[in-house]
Amino acid sequence: MNGRQVLVTGGGGFIGSHLTDALLKRGNGVTVLDDFSTGRLENVAHHDGHPRFDLVTGTILNEALVDKLVERVDTVYHLAAAVGVELIVKKPLQSLVTNIRGSEIVFEMAHRYRKKVLITSTSEIYGKNTNGPLKEDEDRILGSPLKSRWSYSTAKAVDEILAYTYWKEKGIPTVIVRLFNTVGPRQTGAYGMVIPRFVQQALRGEPLTVHGTGKQSRCFLHVDDAVRGIMALMDSPSAGEAFNLGSQEEVTIEELARRVIALTGSSSGISHLAYDQAYEEGFEDMARRVPDTAKAKRLVGFVPTMKLDDILESVIDYYKKGAVSTQTS
Ligand code: UDP
Numbered sequence: 001m002n003g004r005q006v007l008v009t010g011g012g013g014f015i016g017s018h019l020t021d022a023l024l025k026r027g028n029g030v031t032v033l034d035d036f037s038t039g040r041l042e043n044v045a046h047h048d049g050h051p052r053f054d055l056v057t058g059t060i061l062n063e064a065l066v067d068k069l070v071e072r073v074d075t076v077y078h079l080a081a082a083v084g085v086e087l088i089v090k091k092p093l094q095s096l097v098t099n100i101r102g103s104e105i106v107f108e109m110a111h112r113y114r115k116k117v118l119i120t121s122t123s124e125i126y127g128k129n130t131n132g133p134l135k136e137d138e139d140r141i142l143g144s145p146l147k148s149r150w151s152y153s154t155a156k157a158v159d160e161i162l163a164y165t166y167w168k169e170k171g172i173p174t175v176i177v178r179l180f181n182t183v184g185p186r187q188t189g190a191y192g193m194v195i196p197r198f199v200q201q202a203l204r205g206e207p208l209t210v211h212g213t214g215k216q217s218r219c220f221l222h223v224d225d226a227v228r229g230i231m232a233l234m235d236s237p238s239a240g241e242a243f244n245l246g247s248q249e250e251v252t253i254e255e256l257a258r259r260v261i262a263l264t265g266s267s268s269g270i271s272h273l274a275y276d277q278a279y280e281e282g283f284e285d286m287a288r289r290v291p292d293t294a295k296a297k298r299l300v301g302f303v304p305t306m307k308l309d310d311i312l313e314s315v316i317d318y319y320k321k322g323a324v325s326t327q328t329s
């Protein structure tokens with residue numbers, strides 16, 4: 001086990017809260033730092049009173065707070081970030097500051113106290129590169145930095161550069177994990193993610209809003225598989241390197257909508273929405289995004305265990321059980 005006491009920034013979020021569950025189950029002491037801007041208290045409320053769980057409400061932009069928390073742990077899982085295409089289009093400046101300045105503060109404190117840091121990055125950094133499967137050293141192909149999606153991609157790339165240079169120049173062990181479309185229970189549709197939206201729309205009998213032609217494809221990874229990969233990579237001796245984590249089961253968004261309708265037994269139909277209306281004028285989507293995860297497989301034996309239908313069932317089950325309803329448009 002790598003580090004008994006850990007800090008999880010963004011531990012109240014979708015992925016962070018599942019990571020927190022797994023770390024506590026394994027026996028770690030976990031401090032969660034979250035400002036609950038997109039994270040939710042109910043994601044971690046079940047740990048209330050747990051002797052090895054500590055919840056701190058605050059932002060990664062608070063240097064004194066991050067200093068204090070990093071000092072008292074052994075390792076840092078840095079997941080706090082502005083996420084979701086819709087959120088970063090709506091609040092580009094706030095997203096940029098959180099993702100760049102926030103990460104800089106986390107790395108600065110990790111350097112001060114010489115702690116290992118794992119940072120979650122995103123497949124967004126590959127931009128419009130539709131090659132597949134994408135290896136970690138593939139080129140990034142981006143549009144104008146004045147488009148929010150590409151500024152987000154750039155901010156996350158800066159995070160990766162920080163991780164890399166803190167290792168290269170300062171010797172702080174860092175791990176970069178690029179996540180490809182992680183989904184599962186607790187993910188909300190409020191910031192643009194497609195599966196919770198489709199599932200909620202289907203359960204309500206509303207049309208499923210497919211953006212563009214629906215011919216664009218993605219590969220979805222269950223959050224439990226993502227968490228297993230994240231923990232294994234943190235525990236590995238790797239430093240200063242990036243790893244893709246994702247599935248290779250590719251599905252078009254149109255097919256995804258059909259599958260959600262079939263699995264929920266919904267009477268919903270499908271409606272198409274132009275990107276300009278869904279996001280903003282001139283919005284550019286990725287036509288395809290498939291990860292090559294051979295590197296993580298080689299180092300830590302990473303293999304996704306859940307197929308798309310099982311993933312969808314887990315999300316449907318979550319929303320059927322009356323998960324807090326969230327805004328979907
Ligand atoms: N999408 C959609 N309807 C929605 C939300 C998203 O058709 O209500 C599309 C979106 O345009 C993209 C794909 O689904 O092509 C995946 O979107 P998501 O935001 O989940 O992930 P990302 O775009 O970051 O891969």
